[in-house]
Amino acid sequence: MRSVLALIWKIFLESARLLNASVGVHPDYENITEPTVAQLVELAQHPKVIAIGETGLDYFRLKGDLEWQRERFRRHIRAAKATQKPLIIHTREAAEDTLRIMQEEDAATIGGVMHCFTENWDVAQRAIEMNFYISFSGIVTFKNALMLKEVARKVPLNRMLIETDSPYLAPVPHRGKTNQPAFVKHVAEEIAKLRETSLDEIATATTDNFNTLFRLPHTSLTTH
Numbered sequence: 486m487r488s489v490l491a492l493i494w495k496i497f498l499e500s501a502r503l504l505n506a507s508v509g510v511h512p513d514y515e516n517i518t519e520p521t522v523a524q525l526v527e528l529a530q531h532p533k534v535i536a537i538g539e540t541g542l543d544y545f546r547l548k549g550d551l552e553w554q555r556e557r558f559r560r561h562i563r564a565a566k567a568t569q570k571p572l573i574i575h576t577r578e579a580a581e582d583t584l585r586i587m588q589e590e591d592a593a594t595i596g597g598v599m600h601c602f603t604e605n606w607d608v609a610q611r612a613i614e615m616n617f618y619i620s621f622s623g624i625v626t627f628k629n630a631l632m633l634k635e636v637a638r639k640v641p642l643n644r645m646l647i648e649t650d651s652p653y654l655a656p657v658p659h660r661g662k663t664n665q666p667a668f669v670k671h672v673a674e675e676i677a678k679l680r681e682t683s684l685d686e687i688a689t690a691t692t693d694n695f696n697t698l699f700r701l702p703h704t705s706l707t708t709h
């Protein structure tokens with residue numbers, strides 16, 4: 486069974502020319518066989534695997550004793566350090582524990598991205614100090630997301646990423662619909678507006694940052 490899965494994984498990665506992959510077990514998956522560091526490392530060997538994650542903590546969806554989540558998060562950080570591939574970190578209502586574990590496991594030596602960021606500027610700053618990028622989703626376009634808009638104004642341009650979190654979190658003016666990659670433009674437009682700069686500047690910076698973080702060749706981008 487394991488070799489069949491490994492084969493499917495290999496065929497998928499090699500046929501999807503424009504896609505890259507990351508290896509991880511999301512913190513929302515409860516009651517599953519826990520992945521070991523060795524398993525994560527093994528699956529991450531393929532050259533199209535550019536990151537470890539999503540991983541992290543989610544105290545919003547799941548309640549109770551979540552020590553297993555913290556342990557799983559630690560194993561992902563160890564796998565990232567072993568493979569030298571950056572982390573994609575999810576944190577929801579768990580910022581303090583997330584930062585503490587990142588510190589304890591020395592996640593700064595490998596770095597990564599705080600994906601779909603929803604925390605305040607203090608949390609953003611502490612993640613940036615640990616060599617992480619801050620990634621904004623469609624939430625930043627929502628009218629009531631005032632705290633997040635403030636973070637988007639303050640994050641240094643060379644630490645910023647944008648994302649869809651598709652199929653969720655479609656940005657205004659598509660809020661409530663199924664999200665898709667094309668809609669990420671609205672996230673960039675909102676951030677450009679908040680920072681009083683051009684869409685081109687945000688698009689270029691976030692594209693460069695993506696390629697730097699995930700060690701991909703730098704490509705130019707057109708926003709038209």
Ligand SMILES: [Zn+2]
Nearest residue numbers: 539575600601
């Ligand atoms: Zn997530």
